[in-house]
Structure formats: structure tokens, C-alpha cells
Amino acid sequence: MGNFKFAMTLLVKEYKKSAFYALTMVFAIAVCFIFFNIMNNDLLADPGAVVGGATWNQVNVPLSTTLSFIIICFCCFMIFFANSFFISRKTNEIAIMTLSGNSSFKSTKYLIYQTFVLLLIAAPIGLALGMAVTPISNYWMFHYLGIEASIYHIPSAAFMQTIVVVAMILVALCVFASGYIYRNDISSLLQQEKAMDFSDKRKLVIPSAVYLFLYVFGIVMMFMNEHSATAYIAPTGVGIVGAIGLIRYALPEYIKKFKEKKLLEKRYALIYVSNLGYSIQRAILLISLMMISVTGMIAAIAANQGAPREYITGVIGYIVIIILLITSIVYKFCMEAQTRKTLFFNLWKIGYTRKEITKIIKYEVFYFYLVLLLIPMIYIIIISGCFIYHGEMSVAFNWGLLYSCCLFRFNYLL
Numbered sequence: 001m002g003n004f005k006f007a008m009t010l011l012v013k014e015y016k017k018s019a020f021y022a023l024t025m026v027f028a029i030a031v032c033f034i035f036f037n038i039m040n041n042d043l044l045a046d047p048g049a050v051v052g053g054a055t056w057n058q059v060n061v062p063l064s065t066t067l068s069f070i071i072i073c074f075c076c077f078m079i080f081f082a083n084s085f086f087i088s089r090k091t092n093e094i095a096i097m098t099l100s101g102n103s104s105f106k107s108t109k110y111l112i113y114q115t116f117v118l119l120l121i122a123a124p125i126g127l128a129l130g131m132a133v134t135p136i137s138n139y140w141m142f143h144y145l146g147i148e149a150s151i152y153h154i155p156s157a158a159f160m161q162t163i164v165v166v167a168m169i170l171v172a173l174c175v176f177a178s179g180y181i182y183r184n185d186i187s188s189l190l191q192q193e194k195a196m197d198f199s200d201k202r203k204l205v206i207p208s209a210v211y212l213f214l215y216v217f218g219i220v221m222m223f224m225n226e227h228s229a230t231a232y233i234a235p236t237g238v239g240i241v242g243a244i245g246l247i248r249y250a251l252p253e254y255i256k257k258f259k260e261k262k263l264l265e266k267r268y269a270l271i272y273v274s275n276l277g278y279s280i281q282r283a284i285l286l287i288s289l290m291m292i293s294v295t296g297m298i299a300a301i302a303a304n305q306g307a308p309r310e311y312i313t314g315v316i317g318y319i320v321i322i323i324l325l326i327t328s329i330v331y332k333f334c335m336e337a338q339t340r341k342t343l344f345f346n347l348w349k350i351g352y353t354r355k356e357i358t359k360i361i362k363y364e365v366f367y368f369y370l371v372l373l374l375i376p377m378i379y380i381i382i383i384s385g386c387f388i389y390h391g392e393m394s395v396a397f398n399w400g401l402l403y404s405c406c407l408f409r410f411n412y413l414l
Contacts (some may be wrong), residue, residue, distance in 0.1 A: 003106055007113040010093060017089050020331035022118050024082040027327060028075035029126025030133060031320050032165055035068040036158040037134050038313060043149050044141060064313040067300060071317045074293065076169060078324050081285070082331055083173055087111060087180055094181065104181050111177040116170065123166050130162070137316060144312045208253065211245030214238055222382055227390050232383050236295050240288050243375050247284050252277055268356070271347070272364040279368050286329055291376040293321045295383050302387040329372065 011018060038044055044064075094107050102110075131154065138151040218239030225231040255277040263270040297318040304310035344357050352360075387393040 003109055004113050007110045008117065011114050011117065018086065018114070018118055020327075021082045021086040022122050024327055024331055025079055025119060025122035026126040026129060028079050028324065029123055029162065029166060030130035031075045031324065032072050033127055033130030033158055033162045034134055034137050034320075035071050035317075036161045037130075037137070037154055038141070038316075039065050039068045040155040040157040040161070041138075041153070042155070043147055043153060044145070044309065064309045067310065067313050067317050071320060072165070074321060075324065076165065078328050079169055080172070080176070081328055083115070083176065085332055087177060090114075108178045108181045111181065112174050115173050115177060119166065119170055119173070123163075127159070127162060134158075140316070141309075141312050145308050206245070206249070208246070208250035211242045211250055213242070215242030215246060218242060219379070219382060222386065227386060230299070232295060232299060232386075236291055236379060236383075239379055240291050243287060243291070244284055247280055247287065247375075251280060268360055268363065272360045272367070275343075275360075275364050276367050276371075279364065280371055283329070283332065283368075283372060286325065286332065287372060287375055290325055290372075291379055293325070294318070294376065294380055297321060298380065298384055298387070298393075302393040305392065 090111065094110070097107050097110065098104075134154055135151040138153070141147075142149060142151060218235045218237075221235035221238060222232055225235065255273060259270060259273060263273060297314060301311060301314040301318060304314060344361075347357055347360075348354070384393065388395055
């Protein structure tokens, strides 16, 4: 069987591993198309915003264009994030191929074939979805800005730029796949898919109290700085460092002590708390992204309520980022569930019923989303409150933003 045919056979057979990855690509490509439309649509351009001059300093790029570009970059990052999980679930297949005598080059081609086919399927679907949603986006923006024009007007540059981005993503994914194969030997590939170990390998051990201090100090900094749209960037950065340290190093230590003291006789809690610690540590990047992106978008929306184009672009961008984050979280959690199939099967073999295993999973999912929401939400609520206090955002509108954020997450939970 040829390498391409073998790759396609396993791709179809293991379709559950690739379904969410493909959906992430579809949605990300659609979002790229929508925001390329915003960037290139002459009807949405601010005539006085972009001024061409003899020097670079005389060119003023509107914030709506900058926000669109940032969201497009965010979409690309989400594809790479999903790709890393997709590849990490292919390690056993790659290891078996290597043991069968395949070279690293053939294993790389195997991954590239699957990635190329998935992207080839996702790209036209994503473009079609983007074309279907763009008139809705245009309607909202035209209506808010008072523009009388056809909502079906889509600049040709949006198509070309989306295709260029898809091509660049394909090249980057191929490079990433090649690097992954060459960085890992057979032993690490066989252990990686089932690995649930996050042991502390630091040479310099920093006390957990330091990370807690950084997380709290970030909140204190918000009240120390003079209020402005950019005043919360540094405090959020400090808070992220503290949150990462707490999750990565303090949480395992706390869970270990908690299990030894409180959970040895509680068989349900002992299992789901152990799994919960692993899942939360794997979500460090998502928690950091949530803190950065959501707080950043809230600040951008609040600071530009007097600039209609920037304001409506920020609102649409906020909704899109929330949906992208949720899609990535669900994809990650589904892939993690595949990793723990053996664990749940062993529980069944030692006497746990299907009802009991389902109960363990439900508890784990609930507390996972609770922690995922709680850690960044403290910062989000404080920043939102500061903008409300200074009269730059209404309570009703802020409640709508926070409610949408929580609603999306708990809808997936249910």
C-alpha cells in the first residue's frame, strides 16, 4: 500500500481525531475571510484614517484594520494550536511506521498528506461559510454606520488574501510536521500519547507563594495605574505569569497534598481530581490566551465607543474570539478524552459501572470549565469594572459581554 493511500485509509478510519481539527480550520478560514472583507471593503474605509505620505511616519493605519489583522493572526494561531494536538494524537501510528522500517521522510510525508487533504477540504468550506456570513457582518456594520449599500458587496482582494493565508498556513504546517518527526525518537513517540506526567523539571525552584503574589500583584497594579485603554496591558501580563506558575507548579503540589489528606477514601473524587490537574495544566496556553484576548478586546471596545468603525469591529472581533477559544477548548478536551480511554476501560475492568464512570467524567468536565473560567474572569471583571466606573462602558453592555463569554462556555459544558 502506498504512503498516500495508507495515510488516507487511516484518516478515514480515525475520523474522530480529525473532525474537530477540520472544523477548527473551517471556522478559522471563514473568520479570516470575514475580516479581510472588513479590511478591504471601500464602503467600510474611513477616508481620513489612512493618509499616504512621503515617509512611513505619515501613514496612519486605522485601528479597525489593526484589530482585523490581529484577529486574523489569532485565527492562524488557533489552527497551529489544533494542529499540535492533532499530531500529538498520531504518535502511535508514526512510531509503528518507524518500527516497520519507514524513514523519517516517509513518516513526514504521511503527516503532510493528511494535513494537506484536511486543509484542502476545509478551505473551500471555510470560504463558502465566510461568503455566507459576510453579508450578515456587512449588514450589522452598514446598519450601525448608516451606510446605504448592498450587503453582498465583497472585494476580490478578500478572496485572494484568504487564499494566500491558507497557502502560508499549509507551508507552516508542513514545516511543523517535519520538525516534530525529526525531534522525536520511537520511544518518546510511543509514550507521548499516553503521557499524563507534568513533573517539575526546573533547575531553579521558585516558591509557589511567588506566583500567587504575582497573580495578586497584577490586580493591585490595575488600581495603581492611571486609567487608560492601555493601562491594563502590563498588569494582565504580570497576572498571566502568576497564573501560569500557579497552574504549572503550585497546582500539582496542592492536588497531591489534597489527595493524601482528604481523598484517599473517596474513590470518585480521587480519580477526577487527578485527571482535572492534568487537564488544567494542558490548558495553560488557552487560559493565557483568554486573559490576553478578552481583556484586550474589552479595552479596545471601551476605548473606541466614539469611533463607530473601530467599535463595531471590536464587538464582532470579541464574539469571534470567544467562539474560536471555545472551539479550541472543546477540541482539546475531546482529544484528551481519547488519551484517557485506557484509564476508563481499566476502571470498568476493576468493577466501576458505566454510570459511575460517567459521573467521574461529568465532575471532571464541570470543574475543568469552572477553573478555566474563574482564573481569567477575575481580571476580566476588574478591568470591565474600571471602564464602567470611568463612564466608558455601560453596565448593560458590559454584562452582555461577560454573559456571552460565560454562556458559550457553559453551553459546551451542558
